[in-house]
Amino acid sequence: MQIDWIMGLIGGLLIGSAGAVLLLGNGKIMGASGIIGGLVDGSARSEARERLVFLAGVLVMPLLLIPFAGTPDTNATSNLAVLAAAGLLVGTGTRIANGCTSGHGVCGISRLSLRGIVATVFYILAGGLTIVLFRHIFGVI
Amino acid sequence: MRLVISLLSGALFGAGLYLSGMTDTTKVQGWLDVFGQWDPTLAFVMGGAILPMAVAWQLTRGRRPLSGGTFPTPARPEIDRRLVIGSTLFGMGWGLAGLCPGPAIASLTFGGLPGLVFAAFMIGGMLLAPGLKARLDRAVPAE
Numbered sequence: 001m002q003i004d005w006i007m008g009l010i011g012g013l014l015i016g017s018a019g020a021v022l023l024l025g026n027g028k029i030m031g032a033s034g035i036i037g038g039l040v041d042g043s044a045r046s047e048a049r050e051r052l053v054f055l056a057g058v059l060v061m062p063l064l065l066i067p068f069a070g071t072p073d074t075n076a077t078s079n080l081a082v083l084a085a086a087g088l089l090v091g092t093g094t095r096i097a098n099g100c101t102s103g104h105g106v107c108g109i110s111r112l113s114l115r116g117i118v119a120t121v122f123y124i125l126a127g128g129l130t131i132v133l134f135r136h137i138f139g140v141i
Numbered sequence: 142m143r144l145v146i147s148l149l150s151g152a153l154f155g156a157g158l159y160l161s162g163m164t165d166t167t168k169v170q171g172w173l174d175v176f177g178q179w180d181p182t183l184a185f186v187m188g189g190a191i192l193p194m195a196v197a198w199q200l201t202r203g204r205r206p207l208s209g210g211t212f213p214t215p216a217r218p219e220i221d222r223r224l225v226i227g228s229t230l231f232g233m234g235w236g237l238a239g240l241c242p243g244p245a246i247a248s249l250t251f252g253g254l255p256g257l258v259f260a261a262f263m264i265g266g267m268l269l270a271p272g273l274k275a276r277l278d279r280a281v282p283a284e
Contacts (some may be wrong), residue, residue: 004162008182011161012189018153019190025146027206027264029198029213031245037267050147057151058246062159066251069160071165074248075167075241076255082237089234091266094242096274097227098216101241102154104228105187106143110194114219119228127173134232136176141237 019107026050031103033059033094041095077141093123142208161186164221164248197281201217222281223274 019030035051038044044051066072077083094100097119099108104123107118134140162168162182168170201212235241239257240248245260252259 008185009189011157012186014157016190022150049151054147054151060154061155071278074252085256086234086238088260088266095270101179106190122228123232126229127236130236
């Protein structure tokens, strides 16, 4: 358990450094949903190349680390209906709110942005309530 | 220059998401599950990530980005219906599957069918979002 917390802290520092590099280097906020969403709906055509390169880094880096850090497991549910509903909610919700855990959470809170803090409070409360409902009451997840 | 910076940032982000354990859905759902076996890992990840970012925001003062342009300014209005409703929907999906957009991409190569299904529907949701946003604004006129 404790080693998980230390790895969490180390990984977190890397995530924050990634955000710092993108902000100080390119003047961009590192928001995963915004970077993906802008590519998907075509609203970020002029930045398409740098966004694709960013996502390539996110996708490939874990593969390079697997030989050293062990085989990962997402332990995700195999219930396809739950995965589909969750994916739809995450996709629509993050684009309507214009941010997710990285954009509103990491980049917003660190700048003491009221938007980032309010968004984070709402998605954590909604996530916690969803776990109570679907795990402890309905027993689906 | 911009591409090198983007790649470096993406690589750091991917490494951080993977090493922190945030691609493991049980850690995310465990953190949200305050009435079950609570797992505090996510708080360490968030805290660790906010530290360097807070320093970075301080460094933006009186400077310009390395590759030119300007730093982003906070969005206005600060709190609106979109922010609250969107974040609530996102939180529901986050709790259901234990995945958010960053880890969904970082785990795509090893997450198997569940990861692919989640990512496909997430992208579908992102395509639906502009229409839903317009509906949301029409439903109750902006004050």
